[in-house]
Amino acid sequence: MPGIPESIFDSRDQRKAVEEGLGFAPKFGADRLIPVVVTDHQSGHLLMQAFMNKEALLKTIELGEAVFFSRSRNELWHKGATSGHTQKVIEMRTDCDQDCIWLRVEQSGAACHVGYTSCFYRSYPVGEAWTEDAKLVMEEDEKVFDPNEVYG
Numbered sequence: 001m002p003g004i005p006e007s008i009f010d011s012r013d014q015r016k017a018v019e020e021g022l023g024f025a026p027k028f029g030a031d032r033l034i035p036v037v038v039t040d041h042q043s044g045h046l047l048m049q050a051f052m053n054k055e056a057l058l059k060t061i062e063l064g065e066a067v068f069f070s071r072s073r074n075e076l077w078h079k080g081a082t083s084g085h086t087q088k089v090i091e092m093r094t095d096c097d098q099d100c101i102w103l104r105v106e107q108s109g110a111a112c113h114v115g116y117t118s119c120f121y122r123s124y125p126v127g128e129a130w131t132e133d134a135k136l137v138m139e140e141d142e143k144v145f146d147p148n149e150v151y152g
Contacts, residue, residue, distance in 0.1 A: 008054065012098075019096050026057065027099040033069060034101055038111065041090040041104040047111035048119040050077075052101065064089050066103055083150050085109030113151070115143030 010023030018025050028034050033051040040047055050068040052060065056076055059067040063078075066087035070077040080086030087105035094101055112119040121140040 008058075018098055024094070025098050026094060026101070027097065028054065029099075033071070034099065036066075036068065036101040036103060038066065038087065038103045038105055040107055042106075046118060046120050047087075047105070047107060057101070060089060060092070060103075066105060080108065083109065083113070083145070085111065085145075087111070110144035113147060115145050115147050116140045117144055 010025040012018050012025045017023060026034050032053050036050050036052050038047045053069040056067045056069045066079040066089060068077045086108045089103055089105055091104040110117055122136040123139050124136055
């Protein structure tokens with residue numbers, strides 16, 4: 001899929017068409033990536049946030065499983081290829097100006113490479129003044145798997 005033509009998706013020339021039309025015209029950033037949020041299709045639980053390039057987006061559509069672009073490895077990343085914790089796409093949506101993708105998935109195993117169900121396993125207290133000694137709060141107590149056993 002290298003050299004995917006720019007015209008593969010609909011034109012972004014007309015704002016009304018992008019915002020209210022039925023043409024798929026994803027807006028990739030200067031880095032050629034689009035942010036993707038992933039939730040569990042049944043519970044709505046936020047699982048992770050990642051990025052896709054055009055190739056990853058097209059592969060996701062083709063396979064029906066989540067494929068992302070890994071910024072740290074600079075390569076396509078088929079979610080679960082190593083761990084077996086795949087994400088079957090139940091629904092894919094785009095936001096009003098088509099610069100973000102939302103995947104509703106059936107998650108197999110953990111979404112997070114650290115071993116937790118969600119990548120968002122910690123919270124930070126809000127509604128009070130910032131203090132240097134404030135710490136994150138663990139929201140998940142148990143890992144689904146041991147990353148050392150899976151990734152070495």
